[in-house]
Amino acid sequence: MRVAHPTRASLALADGAPLLELTDVKVSYGGIKALKGVDLRVFPGEIVAMIGANGAGKTTTLKSIMGLVPLAGGAVKLAGRPLAQDTTEQRVAEGISLAPEGRAIFPNLTVLENLELGAYLHRDAKAMKETLEDVTELFPRLGERMKQEGGTLSGGEQQMLAIGRALMARPRLLLLDEPSLGIAPKLVQQIFRAIAEIARSGVTILLVEQNTRIALSTSQRAYVLRTGEIALEGDAKELASNPEIQAAYLGG
Amino acid sequence: MNILEAVFTGITQGAMIALVALGYTMVYGVLKLINFAHSEVFMMAAYFGLVFLSLLIGDVSAVNGIVSPEAASSTFAGVFGALRGHPLAAAAAATVLAMLAASALGIGVERVAYKPLRGRGKGALVRVTPLVTALGMSVLLQNLAQLLFTARFRPYPQVLSGEVQVPGLGAITSSRALILGASIIVMIGLELIVKRTWFGKAMRALSANEEAARLMGVRTSRVISMTFALGSSLAALGAVLFCLDQSQVYPTMGVVIGTRAFVAAVLGGIGSITGAMLGGLLIGIIGELVKLTDYSGGVDVLVFLVLILVLLVRPAGLLGSTRTEKV
Amino acid sequence: MARGQAGKSGGLRWSRLAVGAGVLGVALLCDLYLADFVHDSSIRQLFMLAACNVLVASSLNVINGMAGQFSIGHAGFVGLGGYTSAVIASNLHEMLGGGEPTFARSFIVVPVCLLASATLAGIFGFLVGLPSLRLRGDYLAIVTLGFAEIFRLVIATAQAGEDGSPIARALSRLGGQNGYMGIDNQGIPLYAGPFWVFGLAFVLGVVAWRIKFSGWGRALRALREDEIAAAAVGVDPTRYKVTSFVIAAVGAGVAGGLMAIMRDGTPIVNPDNYNFQASFDAITMVILGGSGSVTGAAIGGVFITFSIKAIEQVQATSAVQALRREFESLDLNALRMIVYALVLVLLMVVRPEGLLGERELFQKRRGGRGGSGPDAPRAGAKAEAA
Helix, strand or coil: CCCCCCCCCCCCCCCCCEEEEEEEEEECCCCCCEEEEEEEEECCCEEEEEECCCCCCCHHHHHHHHHHCCCCEEEEEEEECCCCCCCCCHHHHHCCCCCCCCEEEEEEEEHHHHHHCCCCCCCCCCHHHHHHHHHHCHHHHHHHHCCCCHHHHHHHHHHHHHHHHHHHHCEEEEEEEEECCCHHHHHHHHHHHHHHHHHHHHCEEEEEECCCCHHHHHCEEEEEEEEEEEEEEEEEEHHHHCHHHHHHHHHC | HHHHHHHHHHHHHHHHHHHHHHHHHHHHCCCCCCCCCCHHHHHHHHHHHHHHHHHCCCCHHCCCCCCHHHHHHHHHHHHHHCCCHHHHHHHHHHHHHHHHHHHHHHHHHHHHHHHHHCHHHHHHHHHHHHHHHHHHHHHHHHHHHHHHCCCCCECCCCCCCCCCEECEEEEEEHHHHHHHHHHHHHHHHHHHHHCCHHHHHHHEEEEEEEHHHHCCCCHHHHHHHHHHHHHHHHHHHHHHHHHHHHEEECCCCHHHHHHHHHHHHHCCCCHHHHHHHHHHHHHHHHHHHHHHCHHHHHHHHHHHHHHHHHHHHCCCCCCCCCCCCCC | CCCHHHCCCHHHHHHHHHHHHHHHHHHHHHHHHHHHHHHCHHHHHHHHHHHHHHHHHHHHHHHHCCCCCCCCCHHHHHHHHHHHHHHHHHHHHHCCCCCCCCHHHHHHHHHHHHHHHHHHHHHHHHHHHHHHCCCCCCHHHHHHHHHHHHHHHHHCCCCCCCCCCCCHHHHHCCCCHEEEEEHHHHHCCCCCHHHHHHHHHHHHHHHHHHHHCCCCHHHHHHHHHCCHHHHHHCHHHHHHHHHHHHHHHHHHHHHHHHCCCCCCCCCCEHHHHHHHHHHHHHHHHHHHHCCCCCHHHHHHHHHHHHHHHHHHHHHCCHHHHHHHHHHHCCCCHHHHHHHHHHHHHHHHHCCCCCCCCCCCCCCCCCCCCCCCCCCCHHHHHHHHHH
């Protein structure tokens, strides 16, 4: 994967400083507190997993990073800079991409058009062509279906499309929301191999996942979210052997 | 009048209706909202066209009470005097100016009536409030025209005369030929815009899934504004062409033509651009065929009956997507 | 709503009956003596028209306010009621021997007319309401508009002297664009005096109030807030939506019928009385007062009626007429519509719930029974948070 983008300045990041930092992030929906103060840090080059039950606030955390929900408190910082004033579009331009829950591809657009839209803010023709090559190399199935409408793809292929589409912006930080949701186990393996591959090329990844086993085995560090708060955090391998986690999320 | 002739007249009528219908369908696509004010933008555009055309050809008799003869001779003469002797060029320039003015009006309507409502939470009111503001804007514009231009019927200066020979049909008026030609060119152009340009792709993405479109970096409010501008300028083109062909301008013309255009959009499948074109042609042809029967006064009754029937039997229209909408 | 209290205090029921009887008594006195106190018939007409519009507004309120549907063709039902009553009153009057419409005879004519109006409007309300099962808000709005326009256009374009079907001939007898003026154009007999107008406005207002605070009204509100959730707890959307349309249409039919045969009114019904502007006025009445509020609808009805009449009065003054000769385009009614439209748009932006919201005037606090206020958590938000 080629990840440096020709039209975007590279970030000056001090050694050991986090790429993404959430401090005391609070979000509420009409009086219901969805996030009660989340602290989270993602360092460059990492795969960080966020696990937790349904309704724990995982998707909301990602939405707050993208600016899709208003913050009731706290701050989101990218490379030390607060994002509070930035619109979703600006955040995309700064190099954050989200492959949303349930894929949310554009069903009546072709696969190619879906991917092109991923590069909406980076229309450099050469870079687009290169990234398109990289994405089809990563997901050969997409290459075979370029002219097909997105809505005709299988669930797994749609997930590949959603990730590929997010990659078209050549993000520094890739947010993945439940990439294994509703997908055949064989394809889940493929998708997670691709995720590891993306990370190796230098993209930082924050991965939200209910499939705790695969999430912990893919990531280096992990956060456990429980009813809008961080309940546990730490090294992914240690968490995987934590009896509490095993009981609650790994089925024994 | 024989049937063939009626069908041909219906096609020119339909092409014009389709131009207006496109505005409904595109706005519905991006906002999931019936822009009731669109028919009034159409009507206003007809007035804009009339004012510009009168000024450009230097004959303000049709716009007395709106533009004073002095203003026409002093300010405009210097700038556009060159077009005086060329009615065709004047008509073209007036059309373009009317399209620009209508775009501005369309964007204005969106800013005032729809934008402030966006991003409100869910609940019962969210469905109803945009309908109320849309209706409000429609009533407002119509009565504004009433105040500004009076309820009088104003004839358009007939700058296009003469006939064109069409093989198989005989002579048709050159204005009809122009309507047909212009509509075909514009629709091909629109198809290209929607399919090939970044704006077109962003518009389709926005129709499919607003949040996902924002995640691509699409600035939704800009795309929405551009959609309104595009739809309004197409309506303006339809309005000027319509008036050049046959008609007079009056404040309630939007209700008559706008309603037919709206029905055309629903018939074709609201949200579908090809559907709007098809629906427009169908409504145009049906309207002309009805005129051949004894019930010539019943065109609008029939139009509404078709509308209700379509909504009951196939709410998605002829070409609309049948994907069920999530509540 | 008084079920719990009735056992405790039987006096409450009696006092209610007394209030009802009092109001009807006052209405009766108005009927007999109002003309002696208020000599200007246009003022009497104004007050009665206001009462009729209260009925129009509170019936529309059932659909637009309580059920959360959106009808923009209410004038169609009003017109249906109007024409029905006009035709029946004219024919009954002829059968009863003509002459002056007397108060005694009104007890035959008015109930028959209004029953017919209500029935016919109700049937069409049912038909128009049926699509509400399948159609989302804005589409449904279009259906209501379509119905109202079809009604208006069918009457307006019916041509006399056609040798067509019996239906066409019957329609053409309704006068087409010129309006219906009774048998042989001698005018519609105006039977409904203040007793009927004020009395019915009061009675039906109470009915609207009872509907709102009944279990039925609560179910309707639940449906409006979250259809899926309401259906999950056993509220059948189909039945409630269609019934709300029927109720609203019946109310509108009665209102239209009353207006058509109202004493001191005009002895003519015209298709243009029931155009889109009339529907828009009805919407304005409901929204100004507050969608869902019965008293709000009543206030809106009175306010709009008075303002329309006031504008007409001002328009007729010599000063304005002189101005109009100078400025041809000075049309105060257009100005009124512009102002209403602006107010409506601004209201939607600033305070979408209307003047009163769902609250009622004269309503005792009843532990949140008055429906969800603006600060009540919305069911939709909860679903979104998940």
